[in-house]
Amino acid sequence: MTILAPDENGSAHSVAATLQRIAEGTISSRALLERCLERITDPAGEGSRTFTRLYPDRARLAADGADTASREGSILGPLAGVPVSVKDLFDIEGDSTTAGSRVLEGSHPAARDAEVVRRLRAAGALIVGRTNMTEFAYSGVGLNPHHGTPRNPFRREAALIPGGSSSGAAVSVSDGMAVVAIGTDTGGSVRIPAALCGLVGFKPTARRVPMTGMIPLAPSLDSVGPIGRTVDCCDRVHAVLSGGEYRALPAPEQSFLRLGVLQGYVLDGLDPAVQEAYGRALDAIGAAGVHLKPVHFSALERIPASNQSAATEAYAWHRHLLTDRGAEYDPHVSARILHGAGVLAADYLELQRVRRELIAEYDTAVAGLDAVLMPTVPRTAPLIAELEANDSVYFDVNGAMLRNTSIVNFLDGCALSIPCHLPGEAPVGLMIAGTHGNDVHILRVGRALEAVLGQQQK
Numbered sequence: 001m002t003i004l005a006p007d008e009n010g011s012a013h014s015v016a017a018t019l020q021r022i023a024e025g026t027i028s029s030r031a032l033l034e035r036c037l038e039r040i041t042d043p044a045g046e047g048s049r050t051f052t053r054l055y056p057d058r059a060r061l062a063a064d065g066a067d068t069a070s071r072e073g074s075i076l077g078p079l080a081g082v083p084v085s086v087k088d089l090f091d092i093e094g095d096s097t098t099a100g101s102r103v104l105e106g107s108h109p110a111a112r113d114a115e116v117v118r119r120l121r122a123a124g125a126l127i128v129g130r131t132n133m134t135e136f137a138y139s140g141v142g143l144n145p146h147h148g149t150p151r152n153p154f155r156r157e158a159a160l161i162p163g164g165s166s167s168g169a170a171v172s173v174s175d176g177m178a179v180v181a182i183g184t185d186t187g188g189s190v191r192i193p194a195a196l197c198g199l200v201g202f203k204p205t206a207r208r209v210p211m212t213g214m215i216p217l218a219p220s221l222d223s224v225g226p227i228g229r230t231v232d233c234c235d236r237v238h239a240v241l242s243g244g245e246y247r248a249l250p251a252p253e254q255s256f257l258r259l260g261v262l263q264g265y266v267l268d269g270l271d272p273a274v275q276e277a278y279g280r281a282l283d284a285i286g287a288a289g290v291h292l293k294p295v296h297f298s299a300l301e302r303i304p305a306s307n308q309s310a311a312t313e314a315y316a317w318h319r320h321l322l323t324d325r326g327a328e329y330d331p332h333v334s335a336r337i338l339h340g341a342g343v344l345a346a347d348y349l350e351l352q353r354v355r356r357e358l359i360a361e362y363d364t365a366v367a368g369l370d371a372v373l374m375p376t377v378p379r380t381a382p383l384i385a386e387l388e389a390n391d392s393v394y395f396d397v398n399g400a401m402l403r404n405t406s407i408v409n410f411l412d413g414c415a416l417s418i419p420c421h422l423p424g425e426a427p428v429g430l431m432i433a434g435t436h437g438n439d440v441h442i443l444r445v446g447r448a449l450e451a452v453l454g455q456q457q458k
Contacts, residue, residue, distance in 0.1 A: 015082055015233040018179050022070065022081045029063040029070075029081030032179075033126055036083045040129070040177045047177060049148040050168040052088045052098065054129040059083070062126045078236065078246055080124030085178035087169050088130040089137060090114040091213035099215045100133040100165075102146050103325050114213025116182060116224055116241055123240045128178055131168030135330045137184055137217045138314060138337060140192045140377075140401035141387060141394065142167030145330050152381045153197055154427055160381035163193035163401065169227050170197040180228040180237050186217045186310060188377075188405025190225040191417035195376035195429025198419050200446075201227045202234035203405075204439050205414045209241045218313035220352075221409045231418065231446040238439070249440070251447035252370070254288045259445075260295035260372040262433075266404045271379045273421075277428035278375045281420035281453055285373075288452045295372055297365045299358050300407070307410045308340070309355070312348050315340030332394055355410060362411050363435050371445045376417040376429030377401050404431065414439045416446040420453055 013021065021027045037056055040047035066081040091097050091110035098104040113121065120127060132147050134140075142164030143149045150171040152160035162171050166183030170193035173181050183190040185203040194201025202225045209224040216222055226237035232248070239246035261282065270278070286292050314337045315322075326334055366372055379400050387394040408415040413436055417429035432449060434442035 013179065014229045015079070015180055015236050016230075018082055019080075022066075029066040029126065030060065032081065033059055033063045033083050033128070036128055036177050036179075039175055046150045046171055046175055049150040050132055050171045050175070050177060051085070051129040052100065052132050052147055052168075053095065055092070055127055059126045059128050062121070062124075066124055066126075077122065077124030078240060079120065082125050082180065083128045083178045084120055084125040084237075085128055085131045085169060085172040085181045086117060086120070087133055087166055087181075087183050089133070089184055089215045090117050090130075090182070092117055092127070092130070097215055099136045100144050100147065101135045101329070103321055103328050110213065112213065115210040116214065119240055119243065120182070125240075131166070131172050131181060133167055133169070134165035134189075135333045136215070136314070136318070136337075137165040137186060137189055138310075138333045139164045139398055140188055140405070141398050142193060143330075143332070143384065143387060143394075149384050151384070154381065159384045161196065161384050161387065161397075163196035163377075163381065165189040166193050166227065170194055170199055170201075173197075173199055173227055173229065180226055180233050182237070182241070183225060183227055184214070184217070185223045185225050185405075185409065186221045187402045187409050190227055191376050191405050191415060191429065191431065192401050194227050195417045195419075196381045196427055198421070198427035199227050199229060200231055200234055200419070200450075201225065201417045202238055202443070203408060203415050204238060204242065205437050206409070206412060208414075208439060209238075216313075216317060218310040220309055220313060223409070231416065231443060231450050234416070235443045235447075238443070242439075249444050251451060252444055254290050254448055254452065257290045257370050257445065257448060258293065258368065259285070259290055260293050260366055260369045262300075262372050262374040263294050263296050264300045266300070266374045266378075266407070269378055269400070270375060273380050273426050274375050274378055274428050277421045277425065278430065280456070281430050282373070284456050285449060285452055290452075292373075293369070295366060295369070297362060299361050302354075303358060303407055303410055304403075307406060308343065309348070309351055311336060311340035312343045312351070313340070315343075332391070332398075359411050359436075366435065371442055372433045374404055374431050374433065376431040377404060380426040380428065408433050412436045414442050416442055418446055418450050418453065422456070
């Protein structure tokens with residue numbers, strides 16, 4: 001389900017549709033790029049809050065090169081001429097990587113592109129700019145007091161949160177400022193903004209995509225994934241990021257699918273809109289012939305108490321910066337990082353032991369299932385102003401946004417979030433979760449469920 005309808009210039013199309021239009025000559029890469037840049041620089045739009053840095057000159061050179069190669073009949077890369085945004089965590093040669101923070105402004109420019117950026121360029125993608133984010137990627141709501149917070153495309157005049165931490169990534173896609181975006185996901189930072197903005201987000205198995213040249217949050221949990229308009233968008237981009245080859249594998253036959261429906265606290269406190277959209281989605285999936293089985297994973301309740309690795313690992317990276325320049329941090333972010341300051345090495349090692357045990361228990365509990373379903377987030381997007389005005393509201397909403405998504409990171413799995421709401425409703429995401437290494441299969445399952453839910457959205 002798209003929030004923004006495709007326009008005549010194609011900047012709100014899927015990756016597949018964009019590549020087809022370029023191949024057919026109905027739009028040039030340069031024209032497509034210029035339309036994206038127009039949207040970014042429109043003073044009435046969200047561009048100033050969505051991007052922290054633009055690279056128009058280099059993107060134009062790449063677009064012109066793609067158009068020339070296309071006219072000459074040369075073999076093009078899998079993303080040739082496609083405008084892509086990258087989160088402000090990835091090094092871009094000659095520029096400082098600031099992670100949405102003022103603390104790193106003026107730091108040494110990167111000597112080379114991050115491996116993710118290098119692979120995108122090699123595939124022909126046009127890097128339009130760096131997207132805004134929660135400072136140092138440590139929040140699920142997407143607020144940034146330094147650069148402003150991009151507003152959710154749904155009911156824009158109300159100024160709802162976009163979700164985080166990859167806030168600008170999602171809005172760059174929803175508003176046609178890029179065809180697809182690259183984000184990171186340590187506890188849900190790709191899937192949360194995708195869900196709240198009505199898009200598709202894919203969190204791959206950690207370490208499947210290299211993190212060389214990226215500022216980490218928690219290396220044992222970090223992953224790099226795309227946000228796009230369709231599952232196919234994410235599939236195509238993930239193939240590039242992971243060094244694989246994109247193959248349009250058919251969706252599995254719906255009647256052959258066996259999906260678990262996770263029970264327990266992932267269903268607690270759902271907003272009425274989320275409850276309705278999620279229930280309707282399950283009904284549609286079951287009516288399509290998919291076998292649905294309730295999954296009761298008793299150890300689920302132990303995960304929140306055990307999932308403290310992020311703060312511990314983040315503090316290890318930030319401790320010197322916090323000592324020297326802690327007052328310049330967003331206090332919502334520094335407060336969470338400081339939770340890791342008192343964790344002993346023995347405590348951290350015990351956390352990792354418990355994590356390994358829970359992963360083994362979970363893998364046994366879901367053996368034989370193609371995927372597990374749950375709501376991506378339990379709430380729809382609240383007002384930015386509500387979170388800015390009250391710290392307790394901020395931390396309550398932040399915890400709620402991260403609750404379900406962080407399970408997958410902790411269990412070292414992979415997951416998609418796809419829209420499951422109807423046109424005109426507040427965006428709601430359905431999460432399709434898989435175990436470690438089952439990325440390709442989860443993307444195939446996502447194609448099947450996307451087709452099912454697409455029927456109810458017509």
